[in-house]
Amino acid sequence: MMTRALIEHIEGEASLYFDTRGEKITWAEIAFPHFRGMERMLEGRKATDALVITPRVCGICGHAHLMATVRAIEAAYAQAGYPVVLTRKARSIRELTLVLEMIQNHFKWLYLVILPELEKLGVGGLSPAPLKGAYAAAQATKILALFAGQWPHSSYMIPGGVTCDPTHLERIQAAGLLDELIGFFEKETAGVGLDALLSFASCREFNPLQSDLGRLEKGLIATEMHKKGMAYDRFVVLGEHGFTVRARLKHTRPMKADPCLVSTEPAVCRDETSHARNVRYGKHFYEVGPLARSISADTALIKNMHRRYKDSVYTRVMARAYETAVLLQHAKTLLAELELSEPSYVPPVPLERISATGEGIVEAPRGPLMHRMRLERGIVAEYKIITPTQWNLGSSVMSDPAPAQKAMVGAADIAEATFIFRSFDVCSVCTTH
Amino acid sequence: MRSRLFKPTLIWLQGVTCNGNTHSFLNLPYLPQLLARFEVLYHPLLPCSQSLEEIARCRRGCDVLVFEGAFDPMMERAGVTLERLVAYYAEEAGHVIAAGSCASFGGIFKAAAPERNSGLAYAGEHPDGPLLGKAGKVINLSGCPVHPEWLGFALMNIAEGRPISVDALGRPTALYRHMAHDGCLRNEYFEWKVDAEQFGRKEGCLFYEHGCRGPLTHASCNRTLWNGVSSKMRVGTPCFGCTEPDFPRRNLFETKTNMSIPEEVPVGVSKRAYLTMTGIAKSFKIKRLEERLTDDD
Ligand code: SF4
Ligand code: SF4
Numbered sequence: 048m049m050t051r052a053l054i055e056h057i058e059g060e061a062s063l064y065f066d067t068r069g070e071k072i073t074w075a076e077i078a079f080p081h082f083r084g085m086e087r088m089l090e091g092r093k094a095t096d097a098l099v100i101t102p103r104v105c106g107i108c109g110h111a112h113l114m115a116t117v118r119a120i121e122a123a124y125a126q127a128g129y130p131v132v133l134t135r136k137a138r139s140i141r142e143l144t145l146v147l148e149m150i151q152n153h154f155k156w157l158y159l160v161i162l163p164e165l166e167k168l169g170v171g172g173l174s175p176a177p178l179k180g181a182y183a184a185a186q187a188t189k190i191l192a193l194f195a196g197q198w199p200h201s202s203y204m205i206p207g208g209v210t211c212d213p214t215h216l217e218r219i220q221a222a223g224l225l226d227e228l229i230g231f232f233e234k235e236t237a238g239v240g241l242d243a244l245l246s247f248a249s250c251r252e253f254n255p256l257q258s259d260l261g262r263l264e265k266g267l268i269a270t271e272m273h274k275k276g277m278a279y280d281r282f283v284v285l286g287e288h289g290f291t292v293r294a295r296l297k298h299t300r301p302m303k304a305d306p307c308l309v310s311t312e313p314a315v316c317r318d319e320t321s322h323a324r325n326v327r328y329g330k331h332f333y334e335v336g337p338l339a340r341s342i343s344a345d346t347a348l349i350k351n352m353h354r355r356y357k358d359s360v361y362t363r364v365m366a367r368a369y370e371t372a373v374l375l376q377h378a379k380t381l382l383a384e385l386e387l388s389e390p391s392y393v394p395p396v397p398l399e400r401i402s403a404t405g406e407g408i409v410e411a412p413r414g415p416l417m418h419r420m421r422l423e424r425g426i427v428a429e430y431k432i433i434t435p436t437q438w439n440l441g442s443s444v445m446s447d448p449a450p451a452q453k454a455m456v457g458a459a460d461i462a463e464a465t466f467i468f469r470s471f472d473v474c475s476v477c478t479t480h
Numbered sequence: 481m482r483s484r485l486f487k488p489t490l491i492w493l494q495g496v497t498c499n500g501n502t503h504s505f506l507n508l509p510y511l512p513q514l515l516a517r518f519e520v521l522y523h524p525l526l527p528c529s530q531s532l533e534e535i536a537r538c539r540r541g542c543d544v545l546v547f548e549g550a551f552d553p554m555m556e557r558a559g560v561t562l563e564r565l566v567a568y569y570a571e572e573a574g575h576v577i578a579a580g581s582c583a584s585f586g587g588i589f590k591a592a593a594p595e596r597n598s599g600l601a602y603a604g605e606h607p608d609g610p611l612l613g614k615a616g617k618v619i620n621l622s623g624c625p626v627h628p629e630w631l632g633f634a635l636m637n638i639a640e641g642r643p644i645s646v647d648a649l650g651r652p653t654a655l656y657r658h659m660a661h662d663g664c665l666r667n668e669y670f671e672w673k674v675d676a677e678q679f680g681r682k683e684g685c686l687f688y689e690h691g692c693r694g695p696l697t698h699a700s701c702n703r704t705l706w707n708g709v710s711s712k713m714r715v716g717t718p719c720f721g722c723t724e725p726d727f728p729r730r731n732l733f734e735t736k737t738n739m740s741i742p743e744e745v746p747v748g749v750s751k752r753a754y755l756t757m758t759g760i761a762k763s764f765k766i767k768r769l770e771e772r773l774t775d776d777d
Contacts, residue, residue: 058499084593085592096730106499185508185509195710196714202712208680391680392680476498476499
């Protein structure tokens with residue numbers, strides 16, 4: 048390997064090793080050096096303790112881990128013959144707080160990572176303002192905390208429902224805060240009303256926008272990111288939610304997806320020990336995340352972008368930024384339809400009766416997050432976590448590169464390759480856990 | 481007080497962490513004003529003037545070192561061990577802030593690798609960390625994660641040159657003198673020993689059966705609310721005692737009891753007196769505390 052680049056500001060660090068011809072990237076390997084042993088520390092503990100521990104896998108998507116854990120425990124209950132009853136209310140509150148966590152993630156990624164990095168590629172006039180991202184994210188987590196108590200690291204989802212018991216007071220407070228956040232998004236980020244943005248059907252509609260999103264779109268074209276960073280043009284969505292559809296996609300053609308076919312193996316990096324893993328569906332690598340979700344959800348604008356520019360950096364980045372709008376709208380709907388008269392929690396049978404395996408799958412900000420556990424009388428015997436970043440950011444051999452590796456090959460130089468790498472929204476802590 | 485023009489330099493380093501403290505800090509409402517009081521040389525997420533590789537060269541110290549995550553001496557950042565990085569920057573700095581329970585006591589990641597990981601000055605409650613000799617410099621802001629307002633408080637005091645008094649575990653008394661129980665909306669139920677019958681209700685206290693550590697945990701979560709709006713107990717989740725050196729304990733959603741009396745009683749209360757009081761309090765039947773509090777459903 049020729050050149051090593053240390054990538055930071057990604058929830059930890061990663062090393063990229065590049066082979067180059069002239070400046071051009073001919074091959075790249077990825078190493079995530081840090082390992083923390085989260086799965087092992089759960090063994091021997093009561094399964095409900097996992098509700099407190101797994102959110103600590105990741106400071107930016109702990110809620111997704113919480114939901115994956117609770118779904119896995121509930122799946123184990125079902126397998127043991129004691130299906131857990133979940134009210135509609137508990138389901139919507141869980142989904143609402145998950146969606147708010149995704150929103151804060153996307154704001155941070157856009158303002159703290161992508162705009163500053165795009166400027167480094169020589170795009171003028173972006174005027175990145177990282178603290179805007181922090182402000183918007185804090186607004187989102189404030190709404191989340193009204194139901195979940197705090198963010199980061201809440202543990203308010205439990206088998207059978209949620210611990211909170213919100214009244215119309217919290218619902219109205221939340222709606223007010225959400226309207227404020229939408230107002231910020233419209234004025235600062237989008238430069239156009241949420242409804243108008245959501246009705247966009249073509250990338251041309253970004254042309255007149257004098258906003259962060261408009262400047263981002265132009266900057267991506269100016270750096271030719273619409274011609275770069277293609278991966279496999281194969282996608283997978285596994286979590287079941289109201290904002291997307293479980294599917295496996297070849298280009299934009301959807302097919303059934305079966306989580307049983309997901310497998311993992313250690314990632315390959317010849318120059319450094321990496322604690323990452325490669326994840327495949329069947330025998331193949333697939334890309335996961337907002338681009339996959341938007342195509343699966345048949346989002347007109349993103350499909351238009353995909354028709355023109357395939358699975359380029361442009362489409363990938365715009366899909367993530369645009370998903371913020373989709374999720375803001377979804378949060379609004381969830382909140383408006385929240386039926387508070389149902390119970391928050393229906394107690395299941397005691398956990399001690401459960402000896403079974405369970406799998407919980409959630410769409411986290413970066414894609415499907417899977418938790419698998421085996422319980423013996425309610426105690427964790429085995430725990431396995433597969434994170435979205437492992438799908439995208441694995442590191443494999445030249446004949447079968449992982450999506451990010453494939454996307455980086457052909458980049459004009461290292462600066463461009465690292466931007467392509469970041470277009471996947473890298474999270475080092477999740478990749479290794 | 482120092483002049484307004486003097487900007488202390490700040491470096492934020494990470495050990496074994498989930499980045500939760502970094503993300504918690506981003507929720508601070510006056511983050512821009514706070515950052516304006518410092519010259520941020522390095523932060524893992526926020527704009528800063530140096531790269532991690534530059535920091536790892538250990539050429540120039542800083543006034544304030546913020547450390548997040550557990551200390552694993554052999555872990556490397558940009559190819560340099562934490563042992564070296566922490567020793568170098570702690571030597572120079574006037575203040576070292578252990579942000580979160582991992583940096584304070586080892587926390588979750590000490591539980592994951594007890595033989596290797598510790599906090600900066602403490603391993604659990606034992607003064608046994610690499611900065612033990614500099615314990616006077618180390619301010620422990622325990623919590624999993626650290627509350628943004630607690631970090632804001634410590635950093636603002638430093639910027640203003642004000643001393644910070646700490647308790648026996650190095651935690652600022654202004655923040656950790658209270659119990660998490662203090663300000664909890666369920667206190668009336670606690671007093672009259674009315675248990676929450678089940679999760680998902682705003683009525684009842686979570687101490688008797690549901691594992692709440694509020695009366696045993698030094699933290700001001702219910703005085704300075706999380707995200708400005710809430711706390712675990714406000715949404716019916718027990719306090720897990722995340723600011724204490726023994727976090728994470730086991731069976732976090734349950735209270736260990738002895739003949740239906742909690743095995744551990746509130747800090748500073750004698751067990752005998754507590755038992756007597758419980759007996760008396762329980763003999764009252766207070767109708768108001770047996771009814772639901774809202775008519776929303
Ligand atoms: S729920 Fe916990 S913090 Fe609240 S009153 Fe009961 S014991 Fe105290
Ligand atoms: S309430 Fe308890 S567990 Fe929650 S943050 Fe405060 S001290 Fe930690």
